[in-house]
Amino acid sequence: MILGRLAVGAAAAWAAYTWGAHLVTPGCVWRGPATHRRIALTFDDGPDPIWSERILELLARREVRASFFLVGERAAQAPETVRRIAAADHEIGSHGWSHRSLWLCGPRRTEAEIGRAHRLLSDASGRSPRHFRPPWGMVNAAMFGALRRHGERCVFWSIQPEHLRPAPAAQQARDVLRRAHPGAIVDLHDAEGVRGAPGRLLTALPLMIDGLREAGYDFATVSELLDGE
Numbered sequence: 001m002i003l004g005r006l007a008v009g010a011a012a013a014w015a016a017y018t019w020g021a022h023l024v025t026p027g028c029v030w031r032g033p034a035t036h037r038r039i040a041l042t043f044d045d046g047p048d049p050i051w052s053e054r055i056l057e058l059l060a061r062r063e064v065r066a067s068f069f070l071v072g073e074r075a076a077q078a079p080e081t082v083r084r085i086a087a088a089d090h091e092i093g094s095h096g097w098s099h100r101s102l103w104l105c106g107p108r109r110t111e112a113e114i115g116r117a118h119r120l121l122s123d124a125s126g127r128s129p130r131h132f133r134p135p136w137g138m139v140n141a142a143m144f145g146a147l148r149r150h151g152e153r154c155v156f157w158s159i160q161p162e163h164l165r166p167a168p169a170a171q172q173a174r175d176v177l178r179r180a181h182p183g184a185i186v187d188l189h190d191a192e193g194v195r196g197a198p199g200r201l202l203t204a205l206p207l208m209i210d211g212l213r214e215a216g217y218d219f220a221t222v223s224e225l226l227d228g229e
């Protein structure tokens with residue numbers, strides 16, 4: 001009976017810490033101001049020495065600057081790619097150290113995931129990340145304090161053309177063009193997470209960029225979008 005009550009208590013505490021944290025997300029952003037016809041393309045899960053490099057080439061050819069939310073331990077394995085992202089004037093944000101869901105992290109592990117990625121990305125790129133995208137979009141109550149300590153802000157997205165299930169490239173492009181709005185933050189993936197995601201993205205991205213430009217949109221980094229620069 002007591003054990004049962006303890007279990008219920010622990011489950012309730014865990015629910016408040018994880019699920020409950022999604023109800024109060026102070027300072028988190030889903031979109032930028034609608035004052036300008038601007039959109040931020042964001043790429044999660046890299047750096048990948050092959051796919052991220054190809055995305056960089058594509059962005060350079062089309063003169064688009066974007067934001068890359070990098071996984072700390074992958075950045076440690078691909079420092080050259082991190083430097084090239086920074087050198088091309090894209091924004092580097094943090095996607096945590098190991099891509100572990102924060103629902104599975106206690107306060108200490110949460111601080112380690114955010115702090116370790118922050119230090120590595122600052123050293124590797126020469127700039128401190130200002131934005132954090134929670135892996136899997138999952139937050140917990142300890143995340144807010146950790147982000148405050150490291151000067152990062154939590155950034156979700158307003159358009160996500162591919163979630164856990166693969167979506168064909170043409171459908172992704174159509175989805176983004178249909179849902180585009182001023183201040184949109186588009187969530188894309190430039191490394192293997194969902195199977196084959198980066199390959200589909202390479203096909204979808206030119207369609208998205210050209211279509212958005214035709215619709216009168218400019219591109220901005222997340223910082224530019226949120227700072228209203």
Ligand SMILES: [Zn+2]
Pocket residue numbers: 044045095099135136193
């Ligand atoms: Zn991710």
